[in-house]
Amino acid sequence: MDEKLKNKISTPALIIDKKKLEYNIKLMANFAKENSINLRPHVKTHKCPTIGQMQLKAGANGITVAKVSEAEVFAKNGFDNILIANEIVSEEKIVRMLGLAKSKTIIVAVDSEKNIKDLDRLSQKYNTELNILIDIDVGLGRTGVKPGKPALQLGRxxxxxxxxxxxxxxxxxxxxxxxxxxxxxKIETNKCMKLVIDTKELFENEGLDISIISAGGTPTYKYTGKYPGITEIQPGTYVFMDHHYAPIVPEFEIALTILTTVISMPSKRMATLDMGSKSVYLDGYPKFIESNKIKAQLITEEHCQISYKEIELKIGNKIQAIPPHICPTVNLYDFFTIIENDEIIDRWEISARGKIL
Ligand SMILES: Cc1ncc(COP(=O)(O)O)c(C=O)c1O
Structure with a gap:
């Protein structure tokens, strides 16, 4: 990033390199097209309708969210065909979801009998129908019913x-x-997808007709998206990337960085930045564009203390950090600053920021 440009931006700030963002969006959309698979990006990564629109324009067929409140923001911004890839169990949230389902195609994941009964009862009460995916646990152990017969039982x-x-x-x-x-x-992904497709066959043998088999994240999209029978992938992080995923899927560009300023020089070869735990989610420490020259040593609420070598820094210098985990980092900010050809060209609101309900 050009020094003059950096100086126009108040920090800490989330900076999107628009060309790199477009490159990532296109790469995933082209993969989906070439493999005749639907793409339903998980928008919890960017929480930004402008970026969701870019994904749709590039060929995505719908979106994935984790929360009813995220679905509400995207529905309000004109999005349809929304998968809530999570269990929605409290009555208040189910009722809000049914409110959306009156005018939009809403699909929700389930993994328990109780939840299915509650969804049906409340859908009847509010005279709406809901679309359901049976969530299968293929090894993450977070949500989902076991594949095979337990899933079939819920399907029935x-x-x-x-x-x-x-x-x-x-x-x-x-x-x-x-x-x-x-x-x-690849081998482990294929094993997981086999569990899903074997379960699908059980459903079909019983005459239970199903049309969506949704799976996949950024690190596994290439294998999930090619597995016969999977109908759609739901990756999120690929739009921006972060330093956790960069070595795993190097074909995507680092499209988002945090711009931060040196505000103090406490000792020799040490500097302090205005980027604390309120501006970068600490799933590990951030790295820096000049990664071998700058190292985060300690991060507190408002500050990051770095050591540096082979470069000179002074108070007021601005440097670019690469977060370890981009999705919860984005959730800390109100907007993205968009740059292209060393110019600030726009500012996009992170409209679903903080939407955790
Ligand atoms: C259910 C579900 N689908 C898809 C994703 C997207 O994964 P990634 O950000 O690795 O692409 C996530 C991420 O947490 C998820 O929880």
């Missing part, structure tokens, strides 16, 4: 529920994200 219950439409299956293989060796990641 949804099928019998007058106000619920059984649409298909969902599986998120997030426990495989950090397998470094590509071939192993």
């Amino acid at each position: 219950l949804v099928d019998k529920s007058p106000f619920l439409n059984l649409k298909g299956l969902m599986a998120y293989e997030g426990h495989l994200s950090f397998i470094k060796e590509e071939e192993n990641r």
Whole structure:
């Protein structure tokens, strides 16, 4: 980033390099097209309708969210075909979700009988129908019913529920994200997808017709998206990337950085930045564009103390940090600053920022 440009920006700030963002969006959309698979990006990464629109324009078929409040923001901004890839169990949230389902296609994940019964009862009360995916646990151990018969049992219950439409299956293989060796990641992903497709066959043998099999994140999209029978992938992080994922999927560009300012020089070869835990989510420490020359040593609420070598820094210098985990970092900010050809060209609101309900 050009020094003159850096000086125009108040820090800490989230900076999007628009060309790199467009490159990442296109790369994933082209992968989906070439492999005849639907793309339903997880928008919890950017929480920004402007970026969601870019993904749709590039070929995405719908979006994925984690929260009803995220769905509300995107629905209000004109989005349809929204998968809430999470269990929504409290009555207040179910009722809000049904409010959205009156005018939008809403799909929600389930993994328990109680939840299915509550969704059906409330859908009847509010005279709306909901589309359902059975969430299958393929090894993450977070949500989801076991594949095979336990999933089939829930499928039968949804099928019998007058106000619920059984649409298909969902599986998120997030426990495989950090397998470094590509071939192993592929083998393990294929094992997970086999569990899903075997379950799909059980459904079909019973005459339960399903049309959506949704799975996949950024580190596994290449394998999930090519597995026969999977109908859509739901990656999120690929739009921006972060330093956790960069070595795993190096084909994507680092499109988002945090611009931060040196505000103090406490001792020799040490500097303090205005980027604390309120401006970068501490899933590990951030790295820096000049990664081998600058190292984060300690981060507190408002400050990051760095050591540096082979470069000179002075108070007021601005440097670019690469967060370890981009999604919760984005959630700390109100807007992105958009740059292209060393110019600030726009500012995009992170409209679903803080939407955790
Ligand atoms: C259910 C689900 N699907 C998809 C994703 C997207 O994963 P990634 O950000 O690795 O692309 C996530 C991420 O947490 C997720 O929880």
